[in-house]
Amino acid sequence: MTDAPESDEDLLGRYARGEARAFELLYRRHEMRVWRYLERNVGNRATADELMQEVWFAVARDARRFEPGSRFTAWLFAIARHRMIDAVRAGRRQVSLEALGYDAPPVAEQLTTEPSIGPLAAVMVREQRGALTRALGELPDEQRDALLLQLEGELSVEEVAAITRSSFETTKSRLRYARTKLRELLGEHA
Amino acid sequence: MNILPPGQEPHDELDELYRRASERDPSRPSEATRRTVLAHAERLAAGRLSPPARSPRRAGWWPVAFGTLAAGILAALLVVPSHFEPPVPPAAERPPLAAPAELAATAARAPAPAEPAPAETMAAAGEVERPAAGRASVPPRTPPALARRDGQRPDARSRLRPEASAPAAGKRADLLTDTAPKDAYVSNEPVMTGGRLAGAQMAAGAAARESQPQTGDALQRAAAAGDSAALDGLLQTSDVNARDSAGRTALLVAVLRGRSEAVLTLLAHGADPNAADAAGVTPLAAALARGDAVMVETLRRHGAR
Secondary structure (H helix, E strand, C coil): CCCCCCHHHHHHHHHHHCCHHHHHHHHHHHHHHHHHHHHHHHCCCHHHHHHHHHHHHHHHHHHHHCCCCCCCHHHHHHHHHHHHHHHHHCCCCCCCCHCCCCCCCCCHHHHHHHCCCCHHHHHHHHHHHHHHHHHHHHHHHHHHHHHHHHHHHHHCCHHHHHHCCCCCCHHHHHHHHHHHHHHHHHHHHH | CCCCCCCCCCCCCHHHHHHHHHCCCCCCCCHHHHHHHHHHHHHHHHHHHHHCCCHHHHHCCCHHHHHHHHHHHHHHHHHHHCCCCCCCCCCCCCCCCHHHHHHHHHHHCCCCCCHHHHHHHHHCCCCCCCCCCCCCCCCCCCHHHHHHHHHCCCCHHHHHHHHHHHHHHHHHHHHHHCCCCHHHCCCCCCCHCHHHHHHHHHHHHHHHHHHHHHHHHHHHHHHHCCCCCHHHHHHCCCCCCCCCCCCCCCHHHHHHHHCHHHHHHHHHHCCCCCCCCCCCHHHHHHHHCCCCCHHHHHHHCCCCC
């Protein structure tokens, strides 16, 4: 019998009591999800990097304010979204070629980072990533935001609705449209 | 049977496609970001293990409460006496106005009469001057009226502006007469001749002058403590580029203390990344001196040179 991994909420509680190691575990567990949510929404790596710091600084600072019984990921992505909207309002969002998927690293670089895949697979990965980024870029902001919250945060419709301050039905419609359109776009780009 | 919780839609091939594409996505946050975040979290955790120190934010309610109380007392002392002043005597019963030359001489030599205790306290604290007991109630505030009031209390100017008493008395005596040119009152001199209105104006001016550096200092204190929540609150009403007595902005203080979060907060509020202190030290120079590459990069992204 193996022990179940410690829950996010327990790790946050340990960190709130002063255990720095618990925060590191939590960070590594959710780092890439938060990163993708931010980067795919703001379309700029430098801004996403800056937002990453802001989001995790806020998590560290407000750990003691986390309400028992809440879900950590819903809280985390609510913070991420709040910070992202602040950045967008401050004009820090920079839609660039990068956002449209034209900045994929060269194949050689991908081979270096992923030596297990061959050149053909690397090209396919690059194409696949470019297609996904382009497709996400074509979604309306509200739909992309809701979809990324669901996909990266693994949040329920209710949680997405609460975070985006929209009604359940509106959120459900947004997600349905976003998924349908993304499927179509990926089919076109494939 | 549907085993998913309410609101959770079943995963389909789109989720799988997205997951696969994401797993192979080489895009990731910089190593510097990871290091900065974890180092910051570690510092906070260490602070939580040590005995709690009073943060500037928590300590901040004392000055606010004290200031509110002081403002209330000041307002009461200014407003209440006007309701208890004796009625204006008929014009015939008023003492005759002194001649300008006499007024000047009186202003130069007369000692300040004893005042009731509250007025002394306020004067000593740099607050406004309380009108003398028994003074006639307030006539319309025309310049000649102010002059007459001063004529009855020649010491008023000397107590408010001691340096202007004897030498300036002769020059200003003409302002105390009804024959003085009206445009003479454009100058601030007559306003300084005493009375509740002038006192209130002076108090307001002094409060405004004093409040500026205090606001700046509060920002610097919050920046030094890395208290972004306090900064957020202060920046609702304060200038993000306010300087302390050493000419340092809150951004520079945050950089000097290595407070990454405060730096980001201040930059997000539009802090000038090139504002140097009195010695010419810029935030970028401070970050370079600290060898903090992430902060250097952050400042450069915001236009630091």
